[in-house]
Amino acid sequence: LDEVTFDDTATGYTVDLRGAMQPSSVTVNNSANAYTITGGGSITGSSTFTKTGTGQLTMQVANTFFGAASISDSTVDIGAFAGALGTGALTLNNGIVAVANTATAGLGNSQISLTTGTANTIRAGGTAVQAIGLPQVVGDGDLTIEQAVVGKIVDLGNMSTYTGDLNLFGDGVAGNSLVVRMNGGGNSPALARVN
Numbered sequence: 001l002d003e004v005t006f007d008d009t010a011t012g013y014t015v016d017l018r019g020a021m022q023p024s025s026v027t028v029n030n031s032a033n034a035y036t037i038t039g040g041g042s043i044t045g046s047s048t049f050t051k052t053g054t055g056q057l058t059m060q061v062a063n064t065f066f067g068a069a070s071i072s073d074s075t076v077d078i079g080a081f082a083g084a085l086g087t088g089a090l091t092l093n094n095g096i097v098a099v100a101n102t103a104t105a106g107l108g109n110s111q112i113s114l115t116t117g118t119a120n121t122i123r124a125g126g127t128a129v130q131a132i133g134l135p136q137v138v139g140d141g142d143l144t145i146e147q148a149v150v151g152k153i154v155d156l157g158n159m160s161t162y163t164g165d166l167n168l169f170g171d172g173v174a175g176n177s178l179v180v181r182m183n184g185g186g187n188s189p190a191l192a193r194v195n
Contacts, residue, residue, distance in 0.1 A: 001022065001023065001024045002023045002024065003023065003024055003025045003027075004023045004025065004026045004027070005026075005027045005028075005029065006026075006027070006028045006029070006030065006035055007027075007028075007029045007030055007053075008029075008030055008031060008032045008033060008053075008055075010033075013030075013033045013034060013035045013036065014035075014036045014038065015035065015036070015037045015038070015039075016038060016039040017037065017038070017039035017040070017041030017042060017043070017061055018039055018040060018041050019041045020041060020042055020044045021041060021042070021043050021044065021047075022043075022044050022045035022046075022047060023043070023047050024046075024047060024048070025047060025048045025049075025050070025067075026043060026047060026048070026049050026050070027049075027050045027051075027052070028050070028051045028052070028053070028057050029050075029051075029052045029053045030053045030055035030057070031053040031054045031055045032055060033055055034055050034056040034057070034058070035055065035056075035057045035058070036057075036058040036060065037057070037058070037059050037060065037061055038058075038060040038061060039061060041061065042061050042062055042063045042064060043061070043063040043064075043065045043086070044063070044064050044065055045065055045066075045067075046065065046066060046067050047065040047067050047086075048065075048067035048068050048069070048088075049063075049065065049067065049068075049069040049070070049085065049086060050069075050070050050072075051070070051071045051072070051074045051076055051095075052072050052073065052074060053073070053074060054073060054074065055074075056074075056075045056076075056077060057074065057075070057076045057077070058076075058077045058078075058079070059076060059077070059078045059079075059081060059084035059085070060079055060081055060084070061081060061084060062081050062082075062083045062084065063081075063083055063084055063085070063086050063108075064083065064086070064087060065086040065087070065088070066086060066087045066088045067086065067088050068088050068089050068090075068091065069085045069086050069088060069089070069090045069091070069109065070090070070091040070092075070093065070095075071090070071091070071092055071093070071095030071096075071097065072093040072094065072095060073093070073094045073095070074095055074096070075095075075096040075097075075098065076095070076096070076097055076098070077097075077098040077100075078097060078098065078099055079098075079099070079100045079126075080100055080101050080102050080103070080105075080126060082099070082101060082105040082106060082107055082108050082132070083108035084108075085097070085107070085108065085109055086108065086109065087108050087109065087110060088109065088110060089109060089110055089111050089112075089113055090107075090109040090111070090112050090113070091112075091113045091114075091115065092112060092113070092114050092115065092118065092120040092141065092143075093115040093118050093120075093141075094115075094118045094119060094120065095118075095120050095121075096120070096121045096122075096123065097121070097122050097123070098123040098125065098148070099122065099123065099124055099125065099126065099132050100125040100126035100148070101126040101127070101130055101132050102126045102127045102130060103127075103130050104130045104131050104132075104133075105130070105131075105132060105133065106132070106133030106134070106135065106155075107132065107133065107134055107135055109135050110135060110136075111135050111136040111137070111138055111157075112134065112135060112136070112137045112138070113137075113138050113139045114137065114138070114139035114140065114141030114142070114143055114162075114164055115139060115141045116139065116140040116141055116164075117140075117141065118141040118142065119141070119142045119144070120141055120142065120143050120144070121143075121144045121145075121146060122134065122143070122144070122145050122146075122154075123146055123147075123148050124145065124146070124147050124148065124149075124152045124154050124178075125147070125148030125149050125152065126148075126149065126152075127149070128149045128150060128151040128152050128153070129151070129153065130153070131153035131154065131155050131181075132152075132153070132154055132155070133154075133155040133157065134154065134155065134156055134157050135157045136157045136158040136159070137156070137157060137158075137159045137162045138161050138162055139162065139163075139164060140162075140163045140164045141164050142164045142165040142166075142167065143162075143164060143165070143166055143167070144167040144168075144169070145166070145167070145168050145178070145180065146168075146169055146178070147177075147178040150177050151177045151178075151179060152178055152179065153179045153180075153181065154178070154179070154180050154181070155180075155181045156180060156181065156182050159182070168180050
């Protein structure tokens with residue numbers, strides 16, 4: 001139940017989790033150096049997670065914590081670990097989440113909340129034919145979904161109360177063949193513009 005902070009004062013920037021850790025909170029506030037959290041363990045329990053600072057964070061663990069998570073002015077690369085950001089609500093405040101799933105998976109969070117006036121990105125990579133599912137999206141911030149591989153499939157969750165701008169495009173790859181599926185009734189954005 002400690003409050004844990006990883007910042008630029010560290011002498012090493014790889015965190016090796018070797019068991020089920022249950023801190024009350026985890027904060028990664030890095031700008032000068034990139035952090036990697038890896039290992040056979042995980043962050044569990046009611047822990048909250050906060051990422052700030054312009055330095056990248058790579059999360060290569062399947063976490064199960066259910067406290068709130070937030071990413072502000074930062075990039076978090078979760079690779080194929082769909083549960084890396086826990087199972088609670090995720091707030092993006094000019095945040096970027098990079099996903100590279102190699103099997104069909106869904107982002108583990110209960111919802112994604114986008115702060116008003118912010119520009120946020122989900123970068124979908126990995127194996128093109130394996131879909132990445134997004135949970136319910138709420139708020140009024142802008143969301144860009146872009147692909148890192150040609151033909152990536154992204155399944156949108158419920159967006160019925162989302163009022164920001166939704167931008168869809170295949171960035172940085174040959175061919176604009178990003179596949180976005182809106183499944184079920186009531187899942188399309190209510191007032192959002194799809195660009």
